[in-house]
Amino acid sequence: MKIFNSTISEIIKLHDNINLIKIHSPEIAKSAKPGQFCNIKVSDCNFPLLRRPFSISDVDGEYIYFMFNVAGEGTKLLSSKQNGETINILGPLGNGFNFETEFKSAVIIAGGLGVAPFPFLTKKINNKKIYAFIGGRSENEIITHGLENCIISTDNGSVGFKGNVVESFKRYIDKIDLGNAVIFSCGPTPMLKAVQDLSLQYKIKCQLSTECAMACGFGICQGCNIESAEEEDKYKLVCIDGPVFDAKEVKL
């Protein structure tokens, strides 16, 4: 993990409120793994004080990509950056997905901006059968950029299956050989909890990319606790022990 001043190459609008930022960062590109994140300083002054964490969405040669929506001041500042500007990035941070195990098919389950880490993962596992269950509240939240074999769902039914992404996946439980599959999931915590419950019930291998409020991003502030499911009254840190955890490891 190191700090780099990197150059913004392009900001691409994927939807009204969703952007893909392309940054020239050869060092991070070389060492990044899918599921890892970077802590980005979104302004040159002291406001906002804290860096903002973003999943590494993709890597292409010497370039890295982040997918983000405008949620508050930090992401608003990020979206207003210009091509050629320098941006300060700390990373890559955390543990990514473990995709080097034996499995035949990958089941991606992503809610909203939870799709962010999956273009990079998809690239790394393109020799496997991939089912990508992508859900959002409405069509405006559906991003399939960099993904394969997408099965779409929306809460309001504006596109794809009408219902949440976990209900969408449940319709396929009997159709996929889940004995040889791994679920990779990222999204809001209630969605991750439903995926976790399902994976434990059906004994499907499952890795969850969790989110929480973060400050330092590298284990110093102790501000990103998540309760261990394996040891009573023990906690893990999302930034260094995660953000990706085995579904059996943590309580959501």
Ligand SMILES: Cc1cc2nc3c(=O)[nH]c(=O)nc-3n(C[C@H](O)[C@H](O)[C@H](O)COP(=O)(O)OP(=O)(O)OC[C@H]3O[C@@H](n4cnc5c(N)ncnc54)[C@H](O)[C@@H]3O)c2cc1C
């Ligand atoms: C490991 C990790 C990876 C992430 N990857 C991405 C990504 O790839 N793309 C992306 O758009 N966002 C991602 N996030 C969330 C992102 O960091 C926040 O959206 C961002 O910090 C918001 O900053 P802001 O200043 O714009 O909003 P703020 O003003 O700080 O907050 C605006 C709103 O967003 C909520 N919020 C802030 N941080 C989080 C969070 N971590 N989880 C849930 N809600 C939050 C706040 O409660 C508030 O309601 C990630 C977070 C973590 C911890």
Ligand code: FES
């Ligand atoms: S964000 Fe500081 S310890 Fe995790």
